[in-house]
Amino acid sequence: EGQLVESGGNMVQPGGSLRLSCVASGLDFSGHYMHWVRQAPGKGLVWLSSINFHGSSATYADSVMGRFTVSRDNAETTLYLQLSSLRVDDTAVYYCGRGVAYAVDVWGQGTPVIVS
Amino acid sequence: QSALTQPPSASGSPGQSVTISCTGTSRDIGAYNYVSWYQQHPGKAPKLLIYEVDKRPSGVSGRFSGSKSGNTASLTVSGLLADDECDYYCNSYAGSFTWVFGGGTRLTVL
Numbered sequence: 349e350g351q352l353v354e355s356g357g358n359m360v361q362p363g364g365s366l367r368l369s370c371v372a373s374g375l376d377f378s379g380h381y382m383h384w385v386r387q388a389p390g391k392g393l394v395w396l397s398s399i400n401f402h403g404s405s406a407t408y409a410d411s412v413m414g415r416f417t418v419s420r421d422n423a424e425t426t427l428y429l430q431l432s433s434l435r436v437d438d439t440a441v442y443y444c445g446r447g448v449a450y451a452v453d454v455w456g457q458g459t460p461v462i463v464s
Numbered sequence: 465q466s467a468l469t470q471p472p473s474a475s476g477s478p479g480q481s482v483t484i485s486c487t488g489t490s491r492d493i494g495a496y497n498y499v500s501w502y503q504q505h506p507g508k509a510p511k512l513l514i515y516e517v518d519k520r521p522s523g524v525s526g527r528f529s530g531s532k533s534g535n536t537a538s539l540t541v542s543g544l545l546a547d548d549e550c551d552y553y554c555n556s557y558a559g560s561f562t563w564v565f566g567g568g569t570r571l572t573v574l
Contacts, residue, residue, distance in 0.1 A: 383563070385510075392467070392568040393502070393510060393553050398561055407561040443509060450557045451500035451515035458509060 350375025350454060352444050357459030364434050364463070370427040370444030370456055378422040381447035384429050386440040387458075394440075397429065398447065412438075434463045468493065468554055468566035475572040481542040484569045486554030487535060492564055494535040498557035501530055501539045504568075505550040513552075514539060541571070549573040 352375075356368040370382070384396040397418040399406045406418045417430040427444050441460050445452035469487040476482035486493070486501075493499055499517045502510035512521055514530035517537065527542045537556070541548055554566040 381561075385565075392551075393504075393555075393565045394467075395555070395563040395565055398563070400561075405561070409562070449515045449519075450496070450498035450563075451512055451555070452502075452510070453512050453515075453521060455509040455511070 352446065352454055352456035354442065354444050354456040354459035357442060357461045359462040359464060360434055362434060362436055362463055365430070365432040366434065366461060368429040368431065368442055368444075368459055368461075370429075372425040372427070372446070375446065375454060377425040377446070382418075382420060382427045383445045383447055383452055384416075384418060384427075385443045385445060385452070386438075386461075387443070388437070388440040391440075393443075396442075399427070431461065434461075436463050439463045466564070468556060468564055470552075470554060470566040470569045472567070473570045473572065475574055476541075476544045477574045478544050478546065480544050481540055482544060482571065483538050483540045484552055484554075484571070486537045486539070486556075486566045488537070488556055488564070489535055492535075492556040492558040493532065493537050495559065496557045497532065499530065499532055499537040500555045501528070501537075502553045502555065503550060504553065510553065544573050546573050 399418045403420040415433045441458040444456045446454040501514040504510045518530045
């Protein structure tokens with residue numbers, strides 16, 4: 349069965365940067381929009397960003413626009429999220445997800461980012 | 465990009481049905497039939513239960529059903545089981561390739 353596996357989460361100081369990766373295996377990657385969603389400790393899910401099939405167009409939540417950048421490499425079946433100018437309130441588990449029918453049908457296990 | 469509104473908690477006894485509401489606006493839920501629902505057990509990734517308001521992915525129990533009226537969507541869980549006790553999130557497409565989640569509802573099986 350296909351899966352998504354995130355990595356790159358770490359502890360970082362305010363103002364710092366990180367790059368998260370999400371590797372897809374055993375499932376169609378290039379034919380789907382991909383999403384990033386985060387969940388702060390004890391809080392709900394928040395949509396962050398989406399990228400189209402080819403990586404030519406991306407959208408962002410207002411809270412991360414200008415600080416986060418999403419990209420993808422279809423040859424490597426990998427999705428990325430570059431996080432910069434990190435703030436304490438960016439502390440969360442970051443999930444990648446595969447888009448289908450305007451929903452997310454496959455989720456990664458999440459990677460934790462701690463800004464402190 | 466304001467979050468959709470869900471009740472913080474809901475509860476029901478085993479075997480009963482419970483309905484969780486999700487209220488948005490005419491710019492998200494009211495504008496599109498792209499409401500989805502997710503189940504999340506503690507420490508686990510979310511799981512897709514419902515998409516396009518009322519469609520169930522393969523493998524999801526028929527005890528879960530979705531509906532929409534105006535700016536409000538609903539998830540009904542029938543025949544409550546102990547394993548249904550966890551968090552539930554609604555999500556809606558909000559136009560211009562943006563999405564918005566609800567704040568989540570903690571379902572307790574009494």
